[in-house]
Amino acid sequence: MSITLGCSQTLELRQEHRQSIELSQRLLQKLPEEFTNFLNIEKDEDRTLLKVCLPFLTLHEYSHPLQAKGLVYVPQVEELIVKIANMAQRDYHHNANEVGIDKSAMLLGPRIGHYSPVDMVRSHTAMMERIFRDYFTINKFTPEITFVARLYVEMKEHFMTEGVLPEHKAKLEQLMGLAEGRFPAEDFHTIVEQYGKVYAGTNLVGVNTGNPATETSHKFH
Amino acid sequence: MDKLTFGEAAREYGFDLCELVRIIQQENMKYESVGSDILLPEEELIKYKLRQPDYSVEDFKKVAEKYSGDSRELENIAKVLIESRRFELLFVEGMEEAKPINRLLEEGEYEFLYLLFEEQEGIRRIVIHEFGANEPLLAAEMGAQYQDWELVKEALKYTSITAVIETCPAARTNLGWLRGEIDSERLSEASDYLDEVKEAIARIDPSVVSSAGEEGKVIRRTKSMEYREMLGLISKIRRAVSTEMGIKLPSKVHFSEPQGSYGSIGYDRGDLFHEQEGFVS
Structure with a gap:
């Protein structure tokens, strides 16, 4: 077919082909990343659960730039004296900081005036349910000791939050039980102890968080 | 918004003085007399300019840059733009500045659109x-x-x-x-x-x-x-977080779900650079 084309037509076709490639490259540069590795809202195993998680998850993520701007203080975690098998130092330090970021999310909810501490515990608990489902029920991921210790510390703290409903407390207890049995107890609780200090020491800088238990929430819809 | 003297208004918005007098009368603009000069509300001038058919994207950019960071004023300007049915530039709550549609596209701001x-x-x-x-x-x-x-x-x-x-x-x-x-x-x-x-x-x-x-x-x-x-x-x-904590937060939102994480929101690299360089209030 191409033999029958005149010279100018051939050039034109080549030009079109080049333009098409250029456009494809331009599109690839401009388009957001493909969603293959992202949470899929439509296909998530439990969309209701995902929605309940959303305030905590969003505030967690927005706490990262706040920390970078010096608006969230997260204390350094103490180095461990004992050696823990199958634990990477990088994970230990990463999750220590994430404990602080999680605490920041819990403080930000009431701070922006839209979620009470109890709302935030509910959202966090839903996040925990989601993770534990992925790790221990559908085996989507392999549990890692510092990550699970981080979740455990937070659930333990939230269990004590005033006003948390009995059914959420029961859920937290159930999830904490699941976490505890997965790793050597001594190793697990060594990490939990250190992460507990990070959680306690984290705060929003220059912000009085008031008495969170009694704050009224104005939820987004 | 600011108030401008007669001379400033003419210079800033490219009117000659006779034209400016005509506009003030025609638009019934409110002004204040101060000594031998008069003060004009800039908002009125902007609104007038936005309604003109020859008002260019470049003109709007100048206004948008002037008020960049003042989202309430930008929003007001954008409303005028919308009311006057001129849509070359768009401003959506949460954006720092009004942008031409094509720029929103180029920057991948699909969510805003x-x-x-x-x-x-x-x-x-x-x-x-x-x-x-x-x-x-x-x-x-x-x-x-x-x-x-x-x-x-x-x-x-x-x-x-x-x-x-x-x-x-x-x-x-x-x-x-x-x-x-x-x-x-x-x-x-x-x-x-x-x-x-x-x-x-x-x-x-x-x-x-x-x-x-x-x-x-x-x-x-x-x-x-x-x-x-x-x-x-x-x-x-x-x-809400931006307002409460006084910083601009990344606008792009994607959730990922890698191993050992809750999932994360993808940041707009440009936004983070802006923050580091101190361009954001």
């Missing part, structure tokens, strides 16, 4: 027109990504469905939906490109042609509701 679509049907039509005329394949990509058939259809006035399917990743990943829309379209109004669509789809993925249809429609409805609802909530939280 789509949120805007929901609120202003009039703007949606204009944006579709702008997309179609300027960047049909980008318009089609956005339409396919958000499963907005009207947007894809508008883009098809300027490009071929073959080009769309071969060039746009979201069109390929949403072939089932595309086929469903095509079938619906056939019921309502015949279009010349329908056969071409089916041929193109068949070349890319023959299995889709036989399996899609109503299923595509159902997926579309679910996606729209779930996606928009969650995106809206994230957007509201972002604005």
